[in-house]
Amino acid sequence: MAGQFCTFGSFQCASWGTIGFKRRVAPIFGVKMELENQISEEKYAADISSIKEAETRIKPFIHKTPVLSSESLNTLSGKRLFFKSELFQKGGAFKIRGACNAVFSLDDAQAAKGVVTHSSGNHAAALALAANLRGIAAYIVIPKNAPKCKVENVMRYGGQVIWSEATMQSRESTAAKVLQETGAVLLHPYNDRRIISGQGTIALELLEQAPQVDTIIVPISGGGLISGMALAAKSINPAIRVIAAEPTGANDAAQSKAAGKRIILPHTNTIADGLRAFLGDLTWPIVRDLVDDVITVDDKEIIEATKLCYEILKVAVEPSGAIGLAAVLSDSFKNNLAWKDCNHIGIVLSGGNIDLGVLWDSFKK
Numbered sequence: 001m002a003g004q005f006c007t008f009g010s011f012q013c014a015s016w017g018t019i020g021f022k023r024r025v026a027p028i029f030g031v032k033m034e035l036e037n038q039i040s041e042e043k044y045a046a047d048i049s050s051i052k053e054a055e056t057r058i059k060p061f062i063h064k065t066p067v068l069s070s071e072s073l074n075t076l077s078g079k080r081l082f083f084k085s086e087l088f089q090k091g092g093a094f095k096i097r098g099a100c101n102a103v104f105s106l107d108d109a110q111a112a113k114g115v116v117t118h119s120s121g122n123h124a125a126a127l128a129l130a131a132n133l134r135g136i137a138a139y140i141v142i143p144k145n146a147p148k149c150k151v152e153n154v155m156r157y158g159g160q161v162i163w164s165e166a167t168m169q170s171r172e173s174t175a176a177k178v179l180q181e182t183g184a185v186l187l188h189p190y191n192d193r194r195i196i197s198g199q200g201t202i203a204l205e206l207l208e209q210a211p212q213v214d215t216i217i218v219p220i221s222g223g224g225l226i227s228g229m230a231l232a233a234k235s236i237n238p239a240i241r242v243i244a245a246e247p248t249g250a251n252d253a254a255q256s257k258a259a260g261k262r263i264i265l266p267h268t269n270t271i272a273d274g275l276r277a278f279l280g281d282l283t284w285p286i287v288r289d290l291v292d293d294v295i296t297v298d299d300k301e302i303i304e305a306t307k308l309c310y311e312i313l314k315v316a317v318e319p320s321g322a323i324g325l326a327a328v329l330s331d332s333f334k335n336n337l338a339w340k341d342c343n344h345i346g347i348v349l350s351g352g353n354i355d356l357g358v359l360w361d362s363f364k365k
């Protein structure tokens with residue numbers, strides 16, 4: 001049955017207290033290697049404690065999003081799929097989790113000066129909303145080519161829009177000027193401990209709602225979402241597979257994993273406008289060590305998966321949010337040896353903010 005809400009048993013957690021463990025990392029598409037991982041703050045920007053703290057901090061301000069299932073999509077994929085539906089989150093994307101965690105971590109003196117970021121997408125709107133909830137100013141530097149609906153969201157939530165050119169250089173220099181003038185706190189969209197910890201709370205919820213999940217597929221861009229989720233999920237269950245889904249036209253994570261070092265691409269080209277950023281120096285070590293593999297899919301596959309979400313799940317997802325389903329249905333996933341071991345798959349439907357005209361045009365192609 002399409003669009004069914006799942007009700008699952010209570011959270012089964014091995015041990016919240018245990019944060020270090022020895023694990024074997026066996027990348028699905030890459031070279032096998034043994035790694036001794038201590039999932040601790042000393043090694044990574046966040047850990048299970050900071051994620052649990054974030055959970056408590058943001059709980060009053062966010063939705064616990066539902067996990068949807070569809071027998072039709074189970075049949076199509078040959079797996080049992082659990083859609084963690086963050087498109088129903090406040091602001092229409094998971095980003096409010098990190099933004100709220102960061103904004104509500106500030107002391108009163110810091111908060112009084114407001115917050116600033118440069119973003120063309122969901123982080124911008126989420127930060128405006130989080131700042132609004134705390135009653136402080138949000139200065140949002142937005143490039144002129146940002147999607148219309150995402151700019152409207154920023155304005156709807158009371159963010160002060162400052163326009164920049166589309167280049168990263170212009171975004172950064174405009175944000176630096178705002179910082180200097182206001183003394184506000186800069187909150188990066190993903191390369192920040194507070195943001196990573198907030199996004200990690202999705203994994204805590206998902207594993208409570210669907211404890212049978214053995215694999216989690218997460219969209220990747222700057223890597224804040226998957227870093228938080230991998231830290232949380234693997235601290236609870238080291239055997240869980242965490243797989244990134246990335247557009248072929250912005251595949252810096254796949255290239256970085258293959259090269260063993262962070263790669264920045266000269267340009268990107270994908271319909272998934274939320275997935276065009278590059279890994280940061282805080283997210284890369286987590287992706288390098290804890291993400292088991294990266295599946296890349298082209299825009300045609302992403303659009304097809306977006307359509308399936310509308311037609312079968314009945315949810316208004318944006319292409320960046322539908323990429324996890326595209327990955328599950330892709331040939332590269334099906335042809336891989338590890339495929340047979342992935343039976344209960346959690347997929348993060350990460351957001352639902354899209355200009356309908358753009359979506360409609362993509363469906364017609």
Ligand SMILES: Cc1ncc(COP(=O)(O)O)c(C=O)c1O
Pocket residue numbers: 093121122123189190219220221222223224225226274275277318320321350351352
């Ligand atoms: C809808 C959506 N999904 C996924 C992502 C990727 O998140 P991250 O940059 O933390 O990897 C973004 C980032 O903007 C997004 O907007």
